[in-house]
Amino acid sequence: MADGVDTAVDELGDVAERRNELAARVRTHAGTIARELAVFEGGDYGQQTFETDDGSWTLKYEAGDVQYLRYDPNSGSAVYVVSSKQPPDPEDLERAMADYEAFVVAYNEYARSAAGLLEDVPDEFPAVESTAELVAERDRIVDRIRDVGDAMASELYRFEGEYGTYATTVSGTRWELKWDGDIAAYLRVGGSDGVYLLSQYSPPAATDVRRFAGDVVAFVEAFNDHVDDLEADLSHVSFDDHT
Incomplete structure (x- = not known):
């Protein structure tokens, strides 16, 4: 009877490496959104949530960099796609990335909707009386x-x-x-x-x-x-x- 000791062990290193590369790319890409939000909101830190058909994405930023990017699906547990702690589980990352493009689309729609925000704001003001x-x-x-x-x-x-x-x-x-x-x-x-x-x-x-x-x-x-x-x-x- 075989005891399994000689059975080959599949390596997960390639999966972990792929996960890490993908998470790094997401951090860089989401960092662009974070900087845009920081400039628009006029502060060094903050957070914004964007809704998609399958869930919601919350991007928290500080000093123009991503603090975390969390995906909350309509069903299932939240996934921290980007965080200051450990990288996400590969399966969780795969599930979140299936909705990532929808997140970017939601952000782009938000940015476009703000384009004409100041069109009707007056930029001429009454003279100030001197004291x-x-x-x-x-x-x-x-x-x-x-x-x-x-x-x-x-x-x-x-x-x-x-x-x-x-x-x-x-x-x-x-x-x-x-x-x-x-x-x-x-x-x-x-x-x-x-x-x-x-x-x-x-x-x-x-x-x-x-x-x-x-x-x-x-x-x-x-x-x-x-x-x-x-x-x-x-x-x-x-x-x-x-x-």
Whole structure:
């Protein structure tokens, strides 16, 4: 009785080689579709599904290259024709490739349908109004506020010290001036989350300038009263009383 040990073994290497060659060609061909989709969709990555009579094909791409190409037949298991993992089973690949041409046809129809997508989109637009004059007026007013703030900072530096803050309430709202040397570091209205009329960064919005500039006078008057009170207190000190 034969034990089968001497029976010839058929080699599958040719089948595997053919499978690998075919999968590589599909990757290259589908990569062209992936690049077209990436350009059309305006992103580096995405995915698109195309329907055929026998199933659907999902192409996922990133940086213009195929991440995977999956075939979902109407009956049976899905096949990853292209993937970053192992190549498909030869029989599964053969089954998917029977529908591959239909997938390409579906993509081509999709591309043709998008050809006239922008035909009725207008490419002429109304002129844009300039804000140059408004910005110039905003900057002029802020420069005036800066001059006042720096003058206050200079006085505060002279009699209070190198840096600090002066705060008061104007029309029910907190105003705070921070000085650093004889320069106003900021003038803030409304507490920690308030509006910076002066800052070391960007200028305030024109709407904020309109809203608060009218109260700068009251803020300066409150500061002047503060200075008068300090001078009055200091005038009561006499070295003669302690000698």
